[in-house]
Structures are given as structure tokens and as C-alpha cells.
Amino acid sequence: MSEANLPYYRPDIGDAEIAAVTASLRNGWLTTGPCAAELESAFARTAGIRHAIALSSCTAALHVALAAMDVGPGDEVVMPSLTFVAGAQCTRELGATPVFADVDQHTLSVSVETIDAVVTPKTKAIIPMPYAGRPMNAAAIVEYAHARGILVLEDAAHAAGMLDRGHWSGTLSDAAAYSFYATKNVTTAEGGLLLTNDANLAERARRLSLHGMSRDAWSRYSAKGAWRYDVLEPGFKYNLPDPLAAIGVAQLNRLGAMLARREEIAARYTERIGKLPGVTLQARPENGGDRHSWCMFVMKLDAQEAGITRDALIETLARHGIGSSVHYIPTHHFSGYRSLAHAPLPNTEAVWQRLISLPLYSTMSDTDVERVIGVLAGAIVGSSSPGEAYVAS
Numbered sequence: 001m002s003e004a005n006l007p008y009y010r011p012d013i014g015d016a017e018i019a020a021v022t023a024s025l026r027n028g029w030l031t032t033g034p035c036a037a038e039l040e041s042a043f044a045r046t047a048g049i050r051h052a053i054a055l056s057s058c059t060a061a062l063h064v065a066l067a068a069m070d071v072g073p074g075d076e077v078v079m080p081s082l083t084f085v086a087g088a089q090c091t092r093e094l095g096a097t098p099v100f101a102d103v104d105q106h107t108l109s110v111s112v113e114t115i116d117a118v119v120t121p122k123t124k125a126i127i128p129m130p131y132a133g134r135p136m137n138a139a140a141i142v143e144y145a146h147a148r149g150i151l152v153l154e155d156a157a158h159a160a161g162m163l164d165r166g167h168w169s170g171t172l173s174d175a176a177a178y179s180f181y182a183t184k185n186v187t188t189a190e191g192g193l194l195l196t197n198d199a200n201l202a203e204r205a206r207r208l209s210l211h212g213m214s215r216d217a218w219s220r221y222s223a224k225g226a227w228r229y230d231v232l233e234p235g236f237k238y239n240l241p242d243p244l245a246a247i248g249v250a251q252l253n254r255l256g257a258m259l260a261r262r263e264e265i266a267a268r269y270t271e272r273i274g275k276l277p278g279v280t281l282q283a284r285p286e287n288g289g290d291r292h293s294w295c296m297f298v299m300k301l302d303a304q305e306a307g308i309t310r311d312a313l314i315e316t317l318a319r320h321g322i323g324s325s326v327h328y329i330p331t332h333h334f335s336g337y338r339s340l341a342h343a344p345l346p347n348t349e350a351v352w353q354r355l356i357s358l359p360l361y362s363t364m365s366d367t368d369v370e371r372v373i374g375v376l377a378g379a380i381v382g383s384s385s386p387g388e389a390y391v392a393s
């Protein structure tokens with residue numbers, strides 16, 4: 001096949017990001033400094049929230065937030081199994097127990113009903129995850145949790161730009177952990193950010209992210225800084241270096257345009273792929289003020305109706321040079337997590353075997369999008385489009 005590869009993801013890095021990194025490399029700072037401070041204030045302003053802490057990853061943000069919430073031995077933390085392993089990993093690192101809640105088969109996120117099925121008097125926190133950046137009704141989950149004295153930490157890895165009934169992740173809940181990993185809709189190559197309106201949580205999370213020190217490098221080495229500091233408690237080393245933060249500032253400035261392109265592609269996919277036999281899409285957001293961030297586009301495949309299995313379809317896409325992925329292999333299926341007891345997870349078990357994540361990023365051309373649709377249409381039996389006959393233009 002002579003067609004160029006269409007990868008599963010390609011970051012949208014342009015002149016603005018390159019100029020921002022160059023300026024940051026030239027300003028003589030390099031570690032966490034003015035660019036990280038700018039990223040924090042720009043993100044907080046955009047999200048309409050009081051505190052933002054730039055960190056080395058979303059995993060780091062989940063870890064410091066759970067630690068700042070005093071999650072520890074004897075506590076249970078409720079989360080989906082159909083997500084990335086980071087939340088469960090951080091919970092275990094703190095000596096607490098991950099408890100898996102099933103997902104709603106239409107939204108692919110946990111709901112008040114699935115959470116309620118596994119909450120116990122030991123539940124200290126819930127880590128819901130708006131799957132793919134589809135709003136999950138955080139308000140209902142927060143109301144349920146707070147009525148029981150349970151904290152809510154959103155895993156907002158997919159949620160940059162998402163609006164959940166008009167709100168950014170983290171504004172209604174106790175905190176939200178965003179990811180700036182290379183595949184996300186805002187990237188810093190590797191990076192993350194914790195958003196919260198809780199001043200005490202923010203102060204402790206920031207301290208824990210840098211060894212538990214009373215002052216960070218920015219305040220010790222800047223003109224007004226002083227060399228003296230204390231270490232108030234044992235912490236971690238999770239700060240975001242300035243050249244990476246500089247990429248984030250440039251990305252945030254372009255978020256509106258990048259989201260608009262993602263929306264266009266998602267609309268085209270929805271229109272064309274949603275009609276193929278055996279294909280169901282994630283439920284559309286249904287409330288006023290909702291905005292999907294389209295961090296991912298997922299389809300669910302019924303092998304019988306489609307005449308092709310999920311794995312064979314992934315192979316067909318690959319043969320045509322198109323990358324795809326599966327989000328996620330459920331956490332409780334992994335060797336290192338199999339020993340955790342869990343309630344039945346019927347939707348998770350059924351749905352993950354049907355999921356395929358398709359390429360969706362702002363640098364995709366219309367031809368790229370048609371190419372994906374054409375190959376899918378050709379591979380799915382009963383589809384009227386002659387996709388296998390698709391020829392690159």
C-alpha cells in the first residue's frame with residue numbers, strides 16, 4: 001500500500017509553540033518558572049477557577065490531589081475500570097483501595113447509579129472520568145458525593161475545553177486533574193495540571209508536588225526570592241519545566257480554533273460512520289451548556305451486524321495505513337490488578353470489546369477524514385459505500 005500513514009494522533013504544534021519554547025530556552029530559567037506561572041493563570045482564567053497548579057503529568061496531579069485529600073490506608077476510592085490505570089495506581093500508592101464502578105453503556109462514564117452500587121462507609125473519594133471529553137453531569141455526581149461526605153476528584157485527562165452544563169471540570173467538584181500528554185487536545189509533550197477552587201487543597205497539593213517544600217524555585221530564585229526554606233512534609237518531584245509550560249500557553253491560546261476543527265471532524269464522522277451497520281456511537285451530550293471536547297472519537301462495533309470483528313477492523317485500518325486504538329482495556333483485566341475484588345461490571349465487560357478509537361485531531365485534512373470513513377465503509381458488510389475501493393487522491 002503506497003498511501004502515507006495516517007497515525008492515530010498527530011499533535012498540532014505550530015510556529016507559536018516553537019517560538020514560545022525558543023523564548024523559554026533563551027530566558028535562562030529552564031525549570032518551573034515564569035512560563036509555568038503564566039500557564040497556571042491563563043488556564044485558571046479560561047476555566048473560571050481560582051487555583052491551577054502546573055505539574056509533570058495528569059498522573060502526578062491525581063497523586064498529589066489524593067494525597068492532599070488525605071486518602072490513605074483503610075480508604076476506598078471509587079472509579080471506572082474503563083479508564084487509564086493512573087487513578088487506580090495512585091490510589092494504591094497511597095495505601096488505599098480502588099473500587100471499580102461500572103460505566104453507563106451510552107456515555108461510557110460512571111453515573112450516580114453505578115457509583116451508588118459500590119459506595120460503602122469507607123468511600124473517601126470518587127474519581128469519575130468524562131470519557132473522551134463528553135460531559136458526564138458532574139453536578140449530579142458532586143451532589144451525590146458531598147451529601148455523603150465523599151470528595152470528588154475528576155480525572156479530566158480528556159476534558160480541556162469541555163463544558164459540563166457550562167462548567168469546566170474542577171469547578172463544581174473538589175478538583176480536576178488534566179493531562180497534557182501528546183495525544184490530548186492541549187499538549188505540553190508531557191504534563192498536567194490540577195484545577196481547584198479549594199485554597200487549602202491547592203496549597204497542600206502545590207507543596208506536595210515539590211518535596212513538601214515551603215517555597216518553590218520560582219519564589220526562591222526570582223529577584224524577590226530568599227534562599228531559606230523548610231520542608232513541611234514528605235512530598236514528590238512533580239513540577240513542570242518552563243519550556244514545556246511554554247508549549248501549553250501557546251496551545252491554550254489556540255484552543256478555540258483547535259476545538260472547532262475537532263468539532264467539524266466529529267460531526268462528519270458522526271454523520272457518516274454513525275449510519276454504518278453494526279456501529280453505535282457514544283451518546284451525544286444532551287444538556288444546554290454542554291460542549292464535548294472531542295479528545296477522542298470512539299465507535300462501538302457489533303461484530304455480527306457489521307460482519308467483521310473489532311480486532312479485524314483494527315487490522316484492516318492498519319493495512320490501509322490508518323492508526324486506531326482501544327480505550328481502554330479495563331483496569332481489572334491487567335495482571336497487576338486482577339487480585340482486586342470488584343462487583344460485577346457488565347457494561348464495562350461488554351462494551352470494551354466493541355470499542356475502537358479513530359484518528360481525530362485538528363491537523364487532519366478533509367481527505368484524511370474521508371479516507372478513514374471510506375476504509376470503514378468498505379470493511380463493514382452491508383455498507384453501501386465502496387470503501388475498500390477507496391483510492392488516495
Ligand SMILES: Cc1ncc(COP(=O)(O)O)c(C=O)c1O
Pocket residue numbers: 056057058059060083084086087129155157158178179180181191192
Ligand atoms: C483517562 C486518563 N487518565 C489519566 C491519564 C494519565 O495522563 P498522563 O499521561 O498525563 O499522566 C490518561 C493518559 O492517557 C488518561 O487517558
